[in-house]
Amino acid sequence: MKTIRMISLRQIDLSDETFSVNFLADLQSLRSSIQEIGLIQPVILREKGDRYQIVCGFRRIRVLGELQSPEAASRMVRENDVEEFKLFSLALHENLTTRGFNAVEKALALDKLIHYFRIDPTVAIRTYLPLLSLETNEKILKTFLSLARMEDEVKRYVVKEEVSRSNIRRLAAFNTEERKAVLSLISCLKLGENRLKEILTLLEEIAQRDQCLLKEIVDRPELHAIVSHKELTPSQRTDRVKTALMNLRFPRMHQLEEGFEQKKKELDLPPGVSLHHDLHFEGKRLKMEFHFETLEEYQSLLAELFTLPEKKAFQKMLEEEN
Amino acid sequence: MRAALRDMAQAKRIPFEIGKIYLDEDAEKDWVAQTLIRNLSGVPVETIRDKRFLIKQFLGKPDPLSAGKKNILITRFYGRRLKSCPGTSRHICCGYHVINVITNCPMDCSYCVLQGYLNNPLLTVYSNWDDLLEEIDAFLSSGPHALLRLGTGELSDSLALDSVLPVSQILVPFFAARKNAVLELKTKSAEIDHLLSLDHGGRTVVSWSLNPLKMIREEERRTASLDERMEAARKCQEKGYLLGFHFDPIIDHEGWERGYEETISFLFRRIDPRGVAWISLGGFRYPPQLKAIARERFPNTRIFLGELFPGRDAKFRYLQEIRVEMYRKLVGWLREADPDLFIYLCMESEEVWNRVFGWSPTNSAHLNRLFEERLRGFLRA
Numbered sequence: 001m002k003t004i005r006m007i008s009l010r011q012i013d014l015s016d017e018t019f020s021v022n023f024l025a026d027l028q029s030l031r032s033s034i035q036e037i038g039l040i041q042p043v044i045l046r047e048k049g050d051r052y053q054i055v056c057g058f059r060r061i062r063v064l065g066e067l068q069s070p071e072a073a074s075r076m077v078r079e080n081d082v083e084e085f086k087l088f089s090l091a092l093h094e095n096l097t098t099r100g101f102n103a104v105e106k107a108l109a110l111d112k113l114i115h116y117f118r119i120d121p122t123v124a125i126r127t128y129l130p131l132l133s134l135e136t137n138e139k140i141l142k143t144f145l146s147l148a149r150m151e152d153e154v155k156r157y158v159v160k161e162e163v164s165r166s167n168i169r170r171l172a173a174f175n176t177e178e179r180k181a182v183l184s185l186i187s188c189l190k191l192g193e194n195r196l197k198e199i200l201t202l203l204e205e206i207a208q209r210d211q212c213l214l215k216e217i218v219d220r221p222e223l224h225a226i227v228s229h230k231e232l233t234p235s236q237r238t239d240r241v242k243t244a245l246m247n248l249r250f251p252r253m254h255q256l257e258e259g260f261e262q263k264k265k266e267l268d269l270p271p272g273v274s275l276h277h278d279l280h281f282e283g284k285r286l287k288m289e290f291h292f293e294t295l296e297e298y299q300s301l302l303a304e305l306f307t308l309p310e311k312k313a314f315q316k317m318l319e320e321e322n
Numbered sequence: 323m324r325a326a327l328r329d330m331a332q333a334k335r336i337p338f339e340i341g342k343i344y345l346d347e348d349a350e351k352d353w354v355a356q357t358l359i360r361n362l363s364g365v366p367v368e369t370i371r372d373k374r375f376l377i378k379q380f381l382g383k384p385d386p387l388s389a390g391k392k393n394i395l396i397t398r399f400y401g402r403r404l405k406s407c408p409g410t411s412r413h414i415c416c417g418y419h420v421i422n423v424i425t426n427c428p429m430d431c432s433y434c435v436l437q438g439y440l441n442n443p444l445l446t447v448y449s450n451w452d453d454l455l456e457e458i459d460a461f462l463s464s465g466p467h468a469l470l471r472l473g474t475g476e477l478s479d480s481l482a483l484d485s486v487l488p489v490s491q492i493l494v495p496f497f498a499a500r501k502n503a504v505l506e507l508k509t510k511s512a513e514i515d516h517l518l519s520l521d522h523g524g525r526t527v528v529s530w531s532l533n534p535l536k537m538i539r540e541e542e543r544r545t546a547s548l549d550e551r552m553e554a555a556r557k558c559q560e561k562g563y564l565l566g567f568h569f570d571p572i573i574d575h576e577g578w579e580r581g582y583e584e585t586i587s588f589l590f591r592r593i594d595p596r597g598v599a600w601i602s603l604g605g606f607r608y609p610p611q612l613k614a615i616a617r618e619r620f621p622n623t624r625i626f627l628g629e630l631f632p633g634r635d636a637k638f639r640y641l642q643e644i645r646v647e648m649y650r651k652l653v654g655w656l657r658e659a660d661p662d663l664f665i666y667l668c669m670e671s672e673e674v675w676n677r678v679f680g681w682s683p684t685n686s687a688h689l690n691r692l693f694e695e696r697l698r699g700f701l702r703a
Contacts, residue, residue, distance in 0.1 A: 138384050173621070209627040250629045252641055280631035282642050283673055 023104040042073040111148035146172035181215035190234035202245040266313035338428035346397035352449035361486040390443025399448035417690030420476040430543040432623040475508025498523030510545035512554040529566030534581025570604035574628035595660035604668035
């Protein structure tokens with residue numbers, strides 16, 4: 001493997017991904033570097049019949065191809081000289097020391113180790129999870145193996161949005177169709193870690209309670225209306241989707257909220273005054289807040305509030321059913 | 323006491339799978355340890371020096387709780403084993419006292435708070451019983467005029483292991499001789515054989531947690547069926563034991579009204595309500611950490627699908643409107659069976675009491691006094 005040879009790109013089998021774990025590779029900086037000073041580090045190729053298999057350097061060869069370079073400086077491995085598994089391990093180490101992996105690439109690496117190279121899961125946990133900077137337990141291994149089996153569009157979302165492991169586990173609990181349905185909803189929202197967790201949990205619990213498909217929930221007209229509302233910013237859309245899902249998930253609470261809002265409306269409170277019910281309607285206590293800037297405003301607000309007990313709507317509100 | 327255990331009738335087969343007994347070397351000579359090992363003669367025993375290391379090993383397993391339930395640790399407990407029931411803050415509680423005989427439980431209910439509460443997942447039997455009885459004795463001597471209620475069903479099921487470790491054979495006669503206390507054995511099992519021959523002196527209440535058939539089947543794994551619980555209760559009543567029933571947790575599920583109505587009707591076809599000391603009602607509630615643990619262990623559980631929100635004590639409860647509706651209905655069905663039943667709410671606010679009953683104990687001490695009056699009525703009779 002010491003000698004460096006120039007190998008024509010046409011002789012390299014680009015479709016053979018035995019040693020690749022690339023996913024959404026960011027080629028921009030590599031492209032600039034190769035354009036500027038050429039290939040610094042030769043790629044590693046393995047002879048396979050009359051062609052070559054890439055062991056290390058998938059991204060470099062892709063960039064060279066894009067730049068229409070005819071050949072690549074390469075170190076060679078003879079077909080039967082080194083076992084495939086050792087070469088895969090070499091590729092992992094090479095990538096880890098130069099660029100690191102995103103979540104999906106870690107997942108693909110673990111998936112290949114377990115399902116292609118037949119590494120015992122306990123060895124994978126003990127040896128390869130720490131190599132990939134992951135905690136050494138079965139739950140983590142399962143999480144990443146489930147990610148490896150997800151659809152490409154979901155994987156792209158996971159990488160782009162840096163989805164956490166607990167949310168990956170939530171996504172893994174859905175089947176392909178459900179995941180695609182969920183993705184159609186969440187991909188047009190602005191979701192951080194907690195918001196995504198809330199949305200996924202709400203969807204999952206509504207589906208479980210109503211024994212319906214996630215797609216049926218996502219396809220509900222009220223959700224469709226929010227998602228297709230072009231005037232809304234992603235964060236407004238997110239708030240509205242969350243509220244709509246909360247209303248579906250907690251219908252009795254929604255009913256109470258609506259009733260309270262209706263009663264509040266009937267009170268016709270002066271501007272600057274707000275009225276709040278007890279948290280989750282756990283008690284009957286009401287809380288009133290008002291804002292003012294001048295003495296006149298203060299006096300005027302108090303005068304209006306003073307007449308509140310005479311209003312039937314207010315009396316009714318305080319005589320809540322016992 | 324030792325003789326009572328020695329004379330114990332032939333040990334039944336335990337209805338749970340126990341893989342191994344870990345015997346703390348400090349507990350080796352305790353008669354409780356010897357009894358349990360003898361009664362589980364087919365189960366391998368490993369003597370251990372460092373129980374903390376063992377617990378750590380179990381905590382490292384993928385599902386420590388499931389593994390822990392299938393292994394018994396026999397050890398000594400050096401702290402206080404009799405405590406006031408922690409109840410819950412800012413709610414009315416009943417002034418109960420908890421005796422810690424065993425921690426953890428071989429049964430596996432998806433709603434069990436112990437899942438998020440115990441830091442030792444093993445089914446743990448504390449073998450220094452002489453110390454425990456002394457502690458109870460000292461405690462009861464300190465309040466000779468009260469009528470205290472003590473129970474073993476807080477950190478485990480009171481009777482689940484009774485066929486191999488007859489806790490009842492020690493505690494029931496012990497309380498029979500006390501004038502100022504009543505023991506409650508709270509269970510979801512039907513392990514009452516040892517109770518039937520004991521002289522309880524009216525000082526033991528045997529109580530069952532009840533739920534509709536569907537909930538028992540779906541959420542209460544390895545517990546006795548409703549029919550078995552009722553039959554066990556009937557046998558205990560026949561032997562003069564006072565009974566208690568706990569509709570706790572009441573679970574909001576599809577068909578809950580029919581389920582609970584049928585359960586109550588089934589109960590009073592077997593049981594004479596005049597011999598029921600108390601009935602508690604408590605809506606399903608859980609500390610925040612429980613949901614993730616239970617959902618991971620029981621992915622198909624439906625208990626978290628109701629409308630539950632954090633309350634004043636940070637525990638999640640059903641919306642008050644839902645709780646009040648459930649309590650009112652259950653109280654109505656119970657009162658149909660006997661208007662004189664003593665029904666109380668577990669860990670509820672004054673407001674909920676008022677909405678359900680039209681009155682409320684002024685505080686936990688008041689509720690405790692009501693219990694005393696209730697029990698004194700039975701004891702006088």
